[in-house]
Amino acid sequence: MTLASSPDTLASGNMRGAALMVAAMVLFALEDTLLKDVATRLPVGEVMMIFGIGGMAVFTGLIKQRNERLLHPALWSRLMLVRALFEIMGRVFFTLSLVYTTLSSTSAILQATPIVVTAAGAIIWRAPVGALRWMLIILGFVGVLMVLQPTSGAFSPLSILAVLGMLGFAGRDLTTRAAPPVLSYAQLGLYGFAALVLSGAGLLIWDGPATLPSALDLAALSGAILVGVSAYTCLTFAMRMGELSVVTPFRYSRLLFGMAMGILAFGERPDTWEIIGGVVIVIAGLSIMLTSSKRKTAAG
Structure with missing residues (x-):
């Protein structure tokens, strides 16, 4: 047994990976909080454009550092254009949901993205999904309905914005999995932020005019x-x-941090159904990951 594959080294890598994943979720929740706050003073489209331009600048620097091409020919493939459309859909509706609804409910609905990816993979690519996983997928959708509360007086039509954003991100993730391997994460990041600029410009036409930021x-x-x-x-x-099976479940900690940020920064008070629905979504998502991991282990 080599040092790289020793149990101690593997455990240490898992611990560092889990800590980095939690840190990423804290930072994403903070990013959402900052964008939601600024969008209360500036047009949403303008916020998206400035944010997108800043992200493009960072990833352009990374691409230059890695001696990669800014505009790779694979960018113009049909798959990448479809990915750009999903990216725009996800970014636009997610940002609108941040602005016009609560951060806690938006964060809860966003957690259903991996569940939608699993369902779509089964339908589009005929990925093997047994009866148990289909039941878990349905359970995840039930959790989304609990957060939305469509039959109660607490339902807001604006909550659909988060659902549309989540579907956009799920489509983006699906197409990213099939993206040409010649494209690096930095190039994909650049193109994603470029889509954010374009969608922000379109929103600004509707939500403008632009104002001078303080x-x-x-x-x-x-x-x-x-x-x-x-x-x-x-x-x-x-x-x-x-290991993906160990690290990935910590992505769901974003729900906790999102709700905490909503309470601390904006005085939100998630109701019982929102909290239960969020928990149901997380349980369904984690269970899908667990069954997938067990199936791969058995197959190996």
């Missing part, structure tokens, strides 16, 4: 850019450092 707004947006890039970096290293 020094406080620019500071908050700069912080959101730095936090967002740091979160993406932590996420990338976490996925590479530990």
Whole structure:
């Protein structure tokens, strides 16, 4: 047994990976908080454009450092164009949900993304999904309905924004899995932020006119850019450092941090159904991961 494959080394990598994943989720929740706060003073489209331009600048620097091409020919493939459309859909509706609904409910609904990816993979690519996993997928959707509360007086039509954003991100994740392997994470990041700029420009036409950001707004947006890039970096290293079956479940900690940020920064008070629905979504998602891991282990 080599040192690289020793149990102690593997356990240490898992611990570091889990810690980095939790750190990434904290940073993503902070990014959401900063963007939600700035969007109360500036048009949503303008916020998205500034955030997108900042992200593009960071990833452009990374691409240059790695001696990669800014505009790779694979960018113009049909799959990448579809990915860009899903990216725009996810970014637009998720940001609108942050602005017009609560951070806690938006964070809860976002956790259903892996569940939708699993269901879509089974339908589109005929990935093997047994009866148990289909039951867990349905359970996850029931959790989303608990958060939305469509039959109660607490239901807000604006809650659909988070659902549309979540579906957009699920489509993006699906197409990313099939993206040409010649494209690096830095190139994909650049193209994702470019889609954010384009979608922000479209929103600004509807939500404008643009206003001159204050020094406080620019500071908050700069912080959101730095936090967002740091979160993406932590996420990338976490996925590479530990076992996926151990590290990935810690992504669901974003729900806790999102709700905490909503309570502390905006005085939100998630009701009982929101909390129960969020827990149901997390349980369904974790169970799907667990059954998938067991199936792969048995197959190996």
